[in-house]
Amino acid sequence: MTKILVVDDSATMRQQVRQVLTGGGFEVLEAVDGQDGLATVTADEDVKVMILDVNMPRMNGIELAEALHANGRMAAGLNVVMLTTEGHAELIARAKAAGAKGWIVKPFKPDLLLAAVKKMAA
Amino acid sequence: MPSMPQVTASDPRVEIESEIEKVLRETESATLSLGENLGKVVREAEELIEGLRSRIGALGAQGDSSVGAVLDSQVRTVNKFVTLLGDTVGAQDSAAERVLETSRTVAQAAQSVQAISMQSRMLALNTMIEAERLGEQGRPVMVIAQEMRELSENISASNQEITRLATELVPLLDQVKHNIGALRQQTGDFTKRFETERDNIGAATRSLEGTVRETLSAGDERLANILALSNKSLVGLQSQDIISQRLRRVLRLNSDGTVEDASKPLLEHARKCGPSTREQIASGDATDRFLSEKLGGRTASMDAGSMTMF
Numbered sequence: 001m002t003k004i005l006v007v008d009d010s011a012t013m014r015q016q017v018r019q020v021l022t023g024g025g026f027e028v029l030e031a032v033d034g035q036d037g038l039a040t041v042t043a044d045e046d047v048k049v050m051i052l053d054v055n056m057p058r059m060n061g062i063e064l065a066e067a068l069h070a071n072g073r074m075a076a077g078l079n080v081v082m083l084t085t086e087g088h089a090e091l092i093a094r095a096k097a098a099g100a101k102g103w104i105v106k107p108f109k110p111d112l113l114l115a116a117v118k119k120m121a122a
Numbered sequence: 123m124p125s126m127p128q129v130t131a132s133d134p135r136v137e138i139e140s141e142i143e144k145v146l147r148e149t150e151s152a153t154l155s156l157g158e159n160l161g162k163v164v165r166e167a168e169e170l171i172e173g174l175r176s177r178i179g180a181l182g183a184q185g186d187s188s189v190g191a192v193l194d195s196q197v198r199t200v201n202k203f204v205t206l207l208g209d210t211v212g213a214q215d216s217a218a219e220r221v222l223e224t225s226r227t228v229a230q231a232a233q234s235v236q237a238i239s240m241q242s243r244m245l246a247l248n249t250m251i252e253a254e255r256l257g258e259q260g261r262p263v264m265v266i267a268q269e270m271r272e273l274s275e276n277i278s279a280s281n282q283e284i285t286r287l288a289t290e291l292v293p294l295l296d297q298v299k300h301n302i303g304a305l306r307q308q309t310g311d312f313t314k315r316f317e318t319e320r321d322n323i324g325a326a327t328r329s330l331e332g333t334v335r336e337t338l339s340a341g342d343e344r345l346a347n348i349l350a351l352s353n354k355s356l357v358g359l360q361s362q363d364i365i366s367q368r369l370r371r372v373l374r375l376n377s378d379g380t381v382e383d384a385s386k387p388l389l390e391h392a393r394k395c396g397p398s399t400r401e402q403i404a405s406g407d408a409t410d411r412f413l414s415e416k417l418g419g420r421t422a423s424m425d426a427g428s429m430t431m432f
Contacts, residue, residue, distance in 0.1 A: 011154055012360070015157045016356050016360060055367075096432050102432060107426060108357075109353065109427055
């Protein structure tokens with residue numbers, strides 16, 4: 001079962017992402033902020049896709065994506081998609097430059113999220 | 123979860139913020155609970171439909187594995203058997219008729235033989251009388267006449283036995299023929315009844331298959347509706363959560379003393395938008411209107427709910 005890591009400081013968002021993805025046949029791990037996400041993905045090499053919020057305490061999603069880009073994890077096959085209320089061009093460009101594969105603006109449509117994750121996990 | 127601001131009796135603003143934070147936490151708790159229950163409802167609905175499909179799905183199957191196809195196969199087998207039975211019974215009836223005719227012919231032939239035998243005996247008797255009258259010269263003739271008489275008596279005895287057997291055989295064969303006729307009648311009745319029942323069962327089966335397919339189709343449709351409603355509800359819950367998160371950010375900035383100026387445009391924006399309707403919250407439009415990033419003064423290039431893959 002493909003492992004997906006969702007990093008979001010909102011328990012509600014994590015819950016909803018988990019429900020959508022487990023319903024689609026994925027195993028879902030959770031982290032509550034960027035640092036927690038970095039530690040979790042570093043400890044588990046099986047994580048195939050990460051879903052990152054942008055605004056989070058301690059380390060935001062863009063910084064986390066940049067860290068994963070810098071440490072070579074993305075080049076090793078990890079796919080990142082941003083899931084955020086933000087929709088500004090400069091943030092999107094920054095995420096893209098960091099190697100993110102997609103950008104979804106909250107509130108997300110469950111079928112779109114599932115389709116995006118399936119595509120990245122394939 | 124952010125830490126609760128310190129409440130001091132001398133600062134009503136902080137008290138208000140503290141109360142708002144409590145409300146936010148309760149709202150989050152309720153949102154989580156709603157999300158959990160929503161997921162359970164969807165899972166229960168999916169299990170219900172899956173259970174229904176596994177229990178009665180076979181009845182609604184199409185093609186070779188359908189009940190109708192299996193029944194048709196059984197009907198063909200029974201039809202074959204009934205036809206074979208009818209042919210066999212017909213053949214036995216003909217055979218019995220031929221045996222009966224043969225028996226009657228044998229009985230008639232036996233009567234003819236009996237008459238000939240009587241004549242032979244009379245001839246032997248007359249010959250013996252003539253041989254007696256001739257004395258010594260008639261002795262050889264006497265021997266022949268005696269042999270003739272003995273042969274005639276043996277023929278007569280055998281003939282009587284044949285006649286007896288043929289006579290006894292006729293009623294037995296009549297009974298066999300009667301039984302075969304009854305069997306043929308019953309076979310015909312069964313065939314007619316079977317054809318009627320086959321048509322009734324076929325119609326009932328087709329009706330059952332149709333009902334099962336309709337039930338499963340209706341179940342799938344309902345499940346799709348439930349999933350669609352669930353997805354809409356999830357979007358509504360997310361909107362609720364987004365509002366809570368944004369409000370908390372404003373409170374945090376305010377308690378830091380950094381939002382004094384920055385929060386004004388947001389509050390003005392919120393006042394201008396007015397309260398969101400339930401439909402706006404469900405569609406995500408409320409977050410767009412109320413929560414657009416006025417604080418930073420940046421321009422959003424993507425709308426709520428949209429997605430782009432790089």
